[in-house]
Amino acid sequence: MSFSPPPPPIFAGENYNIWAMKMKKYLQAHDLWNVVLNDTEPPPLRANLTIAQIRQHSEDTAKKNKAMSCLQSRVSDVIFTRIVACDSPKQAWDKLKEEFQWLDKTRQQQLINLRRDFENLRMKESETIKQYADRIMATINNIRLLGDEFSDQRVVEKVITTLPEKYESKISSLEDSRDLLAIRLTELINALYAQEQRRANRMEEHSEGVFQAKSRESSSSSSSYKGKKPWLEKKEKGKKDAAKKKFQPCAHCKKTTHLEKYCWHRPDIQCRSCKQLGHIEKVCKNKPKAQTQH
Structure with missing residues (x-):
């Protein structure tokens, strides 16, 4: 044809x-x-x-x-x-x-800058392997446009030596199965991408398992209250809420468990037992002791 x-x-x-x-x-x-x-x-x-x-x-x-x-x-x-x-x-x-075409001096400076950018490239933890490969190829294509030869094998070496630690097991597996000096860039990227997808799927499955376990715990906890009467549930809830709540220090007793107007040691309150001001009967120290029956 x-x-x-x-x-x-x-x-x-x-x-x-x-x-x-x-x-x-x-x-x-x-x-x-x-x-x-x-x-x-x-x-x-x-x-x-x-x-x-x-x-x-x-x-x-x-x-x-x-x-x-x-x-x-x-x-x-x-x-x-x-x-x-x-x-x-x-x-x-x-x-x-x-x-x-750029003057030779300008062209050489551009090549130096691009080569420096290439040498400084490192994969970020937040990047995918596809995103990192795109960043590398963008720099390499600019170098090639200036007429500089750049082999694919050099790109493969760059990718292998700048990957995060999480890819070490896959690189070791590839080294055992074949010669990394002869592997193609697309083959390397696809192998790493496959591992990346498997890791993402495992993390998703783990997250779903944790969520389901928490849901079961929540369901079990709520079922333990089903046999209680509504007024008892409300009372227990009120006690828990009161125990968690804190107030400003009381001016009379310095405690933070109640409001000042409800304090048992207010100076304007009169004890029913001893008839003295400054406390209530519950905390009265002058209560007559019960006589012992012989």
């Missing part, structure tokens, strides 16, 4: 590195990239050539014009005016690269 890749977007002066990568693959798909890299003319025709050799020479000569046409058609009119004077696709490509 014939394959005709879609052309890259029109370059209008922004995101040059992305456009250049797409344009390069497009030219490679049409067997025109070597013409852009090497600004050479095919050798002149010799005598006594076969029809196939003449046809090949004609195709090699036409490649230069085809590559030039591809470049001119994938830039805006404003950008086209900057390469219209170029005689070869290599000159046009180099012209665009010189004008729109």
Whole structure:
């Protein structure tokens, strides 16, 4: 089956590195990239050539014009005016690269910063393995856009060495079953994700078990009061509430178990037993002692 890749977007002066990568693959798909890299003319025709050799020479000569046409058609009119004077696709490509790609010094600084970001990446305890992998790939893709080679194996090593302790058992299992130097990034992420899901399911089941146990305890506790009379339940509840409640220290006895107006030692209250002020009969110390019968 014939394959005709879609052309890259029109370059209008922004995101040059992305456009250049797409344009390069497009030219490679049409067997025109070597013409852009090497600004050479095919050798002149010799005598006594076969029809196939003449046809090949004609195709090699036409490649230069085809590559030039591809470049001119994938830039805006404003950008086209900057390469219209170029005689070869290599000159046009180099012209665009010189004008729109970052200066080498700036590019190198960007690469240094991105590599530093990559080295400092660590998985957070609150992150999932998918979220961490997305953060790593975002940094790596920016590095690759600047033209720096970055192998998938280096990414795998980064993931393995920066995972939290909870993933150690899975890493050890993978080391026992296969060579981690040959494992693919997607395979590693999927294996870790599967373990993450199993752990989440176990935690959910444990939480449900704890909830059900507490529900049973609550049900058992409430059933113990079913045989009691309503007034008794209310009285017991009132005692519990009173025992828990605290008041300001009483001005008369300094205790915090009652309000001041209910204190047994108020100065305006009269004892029924000794008829003295300052206490009630219940706490009276002057009560006549009961006589012992002989």
